[in-house]
Amino acid sequence: MKDRLTPASSRTTKLVLSEVPFLVCLGGLALMGLVGCDSADQGTVIEKVVPAEGTLTYQGRPLEGYQVTLLPTDGRRPAVGVSDAQGRFRLGTNTEGDGAPPGKHPAAIVWIPPRPAGEPGQEVIIDNPAQLPKPKVKIPDKYGDPKTSGLEIEIPPGGTKELKIDLK
Numbered sequence: 001m002k003d004r005l006t007p008a009s010s011r012t013t014k015l016v017l018s019e020v021p022f023l024v025c026l027g028g029l030a031l032m033g034l035v036g037c038d039s040a041d042q043g044t045v046i047e048k049v050v051p052a053e054g055t056l057t058y059q060g061r062p063l064e065g066y067q068v069t070l071l072p073t074d075g076r077r078p079a080v081g082v083s084d085a086q087g088r089f090r091l092g093t094n095t096e097g098d099g100a101p102p103g104k105h106p107a108a109i110v111w112i113p114p115r116p117a118g119e120p121g122q123e124v125i126i127d128n129p130a131q132l133p134k135p136k137v138k139i140p141d142k143y144g145d146p147k148t149s150g151l152e153i154e155i156p157p158g159g160t161k162e163l164k165i166d167l168k
Contacts, residue, residue: 047077049100051161053091053161054161054163057167058166064086067111070100070106071106106149111138111139
C-alpha cells in the first residue's frame with residue numbers, strides 16, 4: 001500500500017485552475033458594474049437652460065420657503081427654485097440654480113418646510129402633523145397643481161433675473 005503523493009506544484013496548479021472560473025466571473029461582474037455606471041452617465045440628458053430668477057409674492061407680500069416649479073409640457077426635466085425671506089428664487093434644471101429652459105411653462109407653487117434639526121441621519125422626526133412648521137403666509141391650494149394654478153411662466157431666450165410671480 002503505497003500512498004500516491006502529488007507534488008506540491010501540481011496541487012497548486014489544480015487549486016489555481018479551479019479558481020479561474022470564479023475569478024473570471026468576479027472580474028466580469030466588476031467590469032459590468034463599471035460599464036453600467038459609465039453608460040448611465042452617458043445617457044443623462046443635459047437640458048439647455050438660461051438664467052432664470054425672480055421674486056415670488058402673495059398679494060404683494062414676499063413668500064419665504066415656497067418652491068417654484070416650472071413643468072415643460074414636452075416631458076423635459078422641470079426647473080425648480082425655493083424662495084428666500086425676500087421672496088427671491090433662482091431656478092435650476094440640471095443643477096441647483098443653473099437656470100430654466102426658455103419658453104412658456106405651466107407652474108406650481110408649494111411650501112417646503114424647513115429641514116428637521118440635527119445631523120443628516122439623526123434628524124428629529126415630528127410625527128404629529130399639528131406640530132409641523134407652518135408657512136408664515138398661506139396661499140390657496142390651487143397653486144400647488146400646475147393644472148389648477150392658472151400660472152404660465154415665460155422664460156425669454158436670453159434668460160431673466162426679473163421674473164415676477166404675484167399670486168392673488
